[in-house]
Amino acid sequence: MSTIQKVLLVASCILFAATIYSYFNFQTYLVILFFLLHSLCLILFVYRTFSDMRMDVRSMETYHQDIGLEIAGKNKEVDSLKTTLGEKEEDIERLSVELSDLKVKCAEYEGNIKDLNEEKELLLEKEKQAELSVADRGIGALLPPVTEDNGERETVNIIEIANRAKEELLSDAMSANMSINVSSATDTLLVKADANRLLILFRNIIDNSIKYMKRAGSLVITISTIGEDIFIVLKDTGEGLPEEETKHIFELNFQGSNRISGNGLGLAQARAIVECYGGTIYARSTEGKGMGIYIQLPA
Helix, strand or coil: CCHHHHHHHHHHHHHHHHHHHHHHCCHHHHHHHHHHHHHHHHHHHHHHHHHHHHHHHHHHHHHHHHHHHHHHHHHHHHHHHHHHHHHHHHHHHHHHHHHHHHHHHHHHHHHHHHHHHHHHHHHHHHHHHHHHHHHCCCCCHHHCCCCCCCCCEEEEEEHHHHHHHHHHHHHHHCCCCCCEEEECCCCCCEEEEEHHHHHHHHHHHHHHHHHHHHHHHHHHHEEEEECEEEEEEEEEECCCCCCHHHHCCCCCCCCCCCCCCCCHHHHHHHHHHHHCCEEEEEEEECCCCCCCEEEEEEE
């Protein structure tokens, strides 16, 4: 109740009391006056109350509308959150499936790695057994087979064979920034030996130079005759080896301090081929100044 309503109500009560008082005192004009004033106060009180009620109703309706709008906004936010939550749940489900697939693949990869490790160990064991077998049978076991149907001592042009080995390994040499040159005073030098074995002899030494060159350089293969023998020099410009290690490079399974890869059989096989035909082979090297391989073969 407002202050005006309180004043009107109190005034109405006072005027009503004044009306009753005038009635008992037989003052008719005062009775009529006080009664009219009393009625007017009541009418104003009722009007004020009704106006306030209408204002309260309008305020309530406005409040209800605001509440309705607020609820609608919140419902919209809830719907948006539900949609987002549904999308997130779908993403989680999809990621769970992908995770399961990855776990299966990881298990497969682990199995494959295990199998590969077992195969690697088996191959290493076979290689070790093969090396032991070669060592047990002696250096002769390193000899490659002879050319089919040609026998072990056909007459072949050793310069042509050196050039064949050069052409076979030329792409590897170019990749290592290395040039290969075959030098001889003549185009033909004949020797009684198997062509396949001589080709492997040159290939093993050339391949060894390519692997251990470690810098741009060259390999020169010089073939000449000294008396009745053929003398071959294969000299590269690589890093070379210390003198103490150079003494052992033709030994079976020897690995020098500059080891890169391989099983140490290449130069041992080269020695076996040379000695098979009654020749000799040795090496000279100065660390930092290249490696030289020297071969003597009976013509």
